[in-house]
Amino acid sequence: MITPVLLCGGSGTRLWPVSRKSYPKQFTRLIGNQSLFQASAQRLASVGFGAPVVVTGSDFRFVVGEQLLEAGVDPGTILIEPSARNTGPAILAAALHMSRTDPDALMLVAPSDHVMPDPEAFRAAVATAVPAARAGRIVTFGIRPTHAETGYGWLELGEDPAPGSPVPLRRFVEKPDAAQAAAMLAAGSYLWNAGIFLFSARVLLEAFEAHCPALLEPVAAAVERARPDLGFLRLDPDAWAGAEDISIDYAVMERAGNLSVVPFSGGWSDLGGWDAIWREMSPDADGMAVLGPVTAIDCRNSLLRSESEGLELVGIGLRDMIAVAMPDAVLIADRSRGQEVKLAVTALREKGARQAEAFARDHRPWGWFETLAAADRFQVKRIVVRPGGVLSLQSHMHRSEHWVVVCGTARITLNGEERLLSENESVYIPLGAVHRLENPGKLPMVLIEVQTGSYLGEDDITRYEDVYARP
Template sequence: MIHPVILCGGSGTRLWPTSRKAYPKQFAKLLSDESLYQTTLRRLSGPMFSRPIVMTNELFRFLASQQAGQIGLTDARVVVEPILRDTGPAILAAAMIVAQDEGKDALMLVAPSDHVISDIPSFLASVEAGVKVAETGALVTFGIVPTRPETGYGYLELSAQPNGSGEAISLTSFREKPDAATAAEFLEAGNYLWNGGIFLFRAGDVIASFEANAPQLIAPVRAALDQGEDDLSLFRLGIEGFGAAESISFDYAVMEKADKVAAVPLTCPWSDLGSWDALWAEEQPDAEGVATRGQATAVDCSDSYLRSDDDNIHVVGLGLNDTVVVAMRDAVLVADKDRAQDVKALVNTLREVEAPQADDYPRFHRPWGWYETLCIDSRFQVKRIMVHPGGILSLQSHHHRSEHWIVVSGTAEVTVGEEVKLVTENQSVYIPVGAVHRMANPGKLPMYLIEVQTGSYLGEDDIVRYEDAYGRG
């Protein structure tokens, strides 16, 4: 039995504006009705695998649990990293958990949550090939046979060229992202793979490698586990211990120094969707090289990608060539497709001018559901709110605003002071300034309402919480 460990704490910005710090690409529905994280969970489930361990951070702890539950994986163990410390400490913490619960000989498959792998049988065959080597004590990494001189990936240098069998090959070195000329040399040499960031090993073997190559991580990560505590359905690592760990990637900490490392060439199509041109390729462009998603229409365009992530916005391209256009309600990206790798730098520019769109998402996700602002002015704000079945907001009050709730779908259980009542579709309720209140969805379908706020201050920090089902302060 293999124990999947899914790394789910990243905040990718190369797919801005769809992917942002507050709602990164692993949770977005980029290619289908399921997120990349959900397709990863499905890929790492079945007879070969035990329940997954999901390593994520404070910001995404409830989102990770919710999206796993939406596809029926209610047994996923979500481990919360209280502070970002890169993949080294995260993988070590997961290995210690697996070793403690299942023994040091237990196999772990570590994978990012945001990759696209369409041929699942071929992927599982590669995993089986890796198991044979991992059971001998090797640390196994999985690489992708290059199809072009790519400068956006790191490379794995093999001791021999892959022969197409999918068998593991000993690894000579890890190579950083190359320039174009070096990438062309790697492609021609034939004994290089793209570094896919997927690993397989026994828990005890990787812990021993940490002890030999990154011993400074052992004590703080072990302390974080000892200080950790269950929090609802999550396990929260101790912040004092984990915060003392060095921030370092797993490659740098262990893989580049370990004595016994092998690579398995993946024999299936793969993409990390690291840029908009990569997503364009996954969308299978038409004969003119045009791909669209959502409400989008291309007229006399070529080699372009048009995408709308808002049902109320229709993107129309006329005479475009080598262009990416992505529209959301609060931001629009128009870029040369050849500059897709530069979007990350663009986000940094937006941060410098303090544009909230750099990191904030127009829809704010909470453990009970989500809300989005439809209209805002100096003394009023209109929101749309969705509450999951069984979801319940905190018991709270506001110093500076009153609220008017209008239920538009479903039924809300509303508390105002000592009164508790059901508010159904087309009914409303008024919340005066200072009144203690909460809402919940007692039904089996999502509940939607429109909230109208009026007052002198409308910020989200004007909340006094008296009771919260999700343990928030």
């Protein structure tokens, strides 16, 4: 049995504005009708694979659970990182957790934001790697390159690959410049580094002991002192803070001598930029990839994407361009400069723009809300509460609220008294009143909230009870 270990810690800044820190690309439907995370979990929910171990941040723990259930995948174990510490500590924590029950358990470590259009071919590649992993090898999976990509790391093979079996890995190559990438493509003895590994928990722990022993103590303490939290396992924050921020490649893989690689040519992309999205969207004969309410006139080799039903994106005479429209932000870029989008995110963050990291729509464990209008001393929001969703029992020091139910049924608690509100009914929440909102029905409940007051920030909340154990 192989245990998938899905890593869900990335922020996906190169796919801004669709991917942002508050809701990164792995949870977004970028290609197809599922999120990348859901597709990754389903890819490894097959015969021979156990329930996954997911490593993610606290802000996304409920999103992970919800999306797994929606995809019909057993949630397994969800490890919560107190803070981002890169792939080295994350994978080590998963290995330490699994070694408690089975030191020889096989772990397939995979990012949760990649695209593989042929999951059966990938599972077949994994099967060829199992004997080597059981024999004590660390097996990585290299992608047959289709072009001279500068956005990926590369792998140099130690010998010509034989069909259906791993071969020794000679070395890792950092992201190359264009000339180096072209030379490696022409050589034919290099693969793209997909960041996917198969090994036993015991072998990985031995590798850390040999090559990065300083990481073992803080991560082991974080796992040992981890505590259950509403079905999740929260790693100890004090111990975790002492772990170095380091990737698995730097910590172990570039130093280990027992590495093998399985070449894979079944199709793969890490969707590391909008140019990759353009390729995966299967451009038409004119090289155009479009999504949403889009009108393209005399355009070539471009990506036009509108993420809002009410926003029509029109392109005229575009050549080799990226245009991505969101309700609160628009990206226009030369397609060849897609890797520079992360520089725009840095610039937006430095100027204090909310759009750098957050969406107009904020996701919560109970549902989501978005701001429809805001000005001095008032704000209007749409709030959607999923069936069974319960907001915290709370009060506000600086604002009052007026709720109008527009769809479904709401159960309101106001200063200790409960009442039900149906469509087109409303309630006033005075400043300082202790209140709670929940959806007792079987359909999403939607209401419009009008806030008025001297301060309308989300931190103006005093929580008395919360079923999601938020502070």
